[in-house]
Amino acid sequence: MxxxxxxxxxxxxxxxxxxxxxxxxxxxxxxxxxxxxxxxxxxxxxxxxxxxxxxxxxxxxxxxxxxxxxxxTEAARPRIVLVQALAKGGRDELAVQTSVELGVDEVVPWQATRSVSRWSGDKVRKGVQRWRSIVREATKQSVRSWLPQVTDPVTTKQLTLRAAGSRMLVLEPGAPEPLTGIRFEAADDRDLVLVVGPEGGVSPGESALLREAGATSVRLGDSVLRTSSAGPAAIAVLNAALGRW
CATH class of the missing domain: 2.40.240.20 (Hypothetical PUA domain-like; domain 1)
Incomplete structure (x- = not known):
């Protein structure tokens, strides 16, 4: 091995x-x-x-x-960024681990409206350290030459600011456009930012704010995936669409 x-x-x-x-x-x-x-x-x-x-x-x-x-190895372009909502039961950590194994380039913790798990005070530092440890071990396990960055937690307002300079895709069951229908131009090297909600999903208010900022809502098939599997599934789709697999 x-x-x-x-x-x-x-x-x-x-x-x-x-x-x-x-x-x-x-x-x-x-x-x-x-x-x-x-x-x-x-x-x-x-x-x-x-x-x-x-x-x-x-x-x-x-x-x-x-x-x-x-x-x-040169850094991949466009970069794939996972914005993972905090979730209970370690589901957010499982999402982070699997996403790194599948090739994500950056991980962003998101304190979403419907996140049951909350980071505040010293929990913020400990949570980020925990995710960075998970990312490090997943990078080693998958023999990757680039160690993905884990940022500090962001708010929805901070996500809207990021949408302006990237191609942001919000995963939502029932969205009119499937992720497989998104087309990618070789000359467009903007970050591909995948936004994954918590157990209760992205709230209508968050969805509206992100769309107004330029994000696109997309779905993964007709079923509803857990927050632990939605991000990795979407990264797999992007890997195929970008010719990395």
Whole structure:
């Protein structure tokens, strides 16, 4: 099974040189993945660089890898951004994890009107940290060279401001236009922003505000998906439409 590890300061890595993993990354490599001397290992800086090498030292506190090959991947354009409403029961976290595995480029927590889960006070910091940890682990699991950003939570008003400079698609059951009917021009590299509501869906007031700001309401078939599956399903559709799959 492929394993990816993250170290953000790999800019100076060279073929033939060595890099070191320590802390949680080294502990996971040796203690969980059972990495041993002579094994192949891939390390990314989370900004497009993939370093492939051979393990020369494998201790729980220190792993040294000799670099054999460097690959660089350009950032995808247009970027796919998931605006995920806070939801109960860990459904928002499941949506974030799966969306990263499917290739989302940015994750935005949204405190929607109908969100049962609420972040306030210290919960904001803890919630963002939790989502960033989920994104990091999902990036490693899916062996992605770009680590998606997780922003601070946004309000609906802040979303309307973002709609002006992007192509915003609001997922709503019963919307007149299917997501599969949306056409994408190769020259249009604006962010594709998917807005997913909580358990109770996007409220009529939120929907109206986002449409007035330039967003388009779209549906995923005739069934109603959970908030945990709607975003990943839409990202899969976009991947196919953009020729990434």
């Amino acid at each position: 492929a394993n990816l590890y993250l170290r953000e300061d790999l800019a100076d890595a060279t073929v033939g040189g060595e890099i070191e993993l320590d802390g949680a990354e080294a502990k996971h490599a040796v203690g969980v993945s059972r990495t041993r001397v002579g094994d192949d290992l891939t390390v990314s800086d989370g900004r497009g660089l993939l370093m492939h090498g051979i393990v020369t030292t494998a201790d729980p506190s220190r792993v040294i890898v000799q670099v054999r090959r460097l690959d660089r």
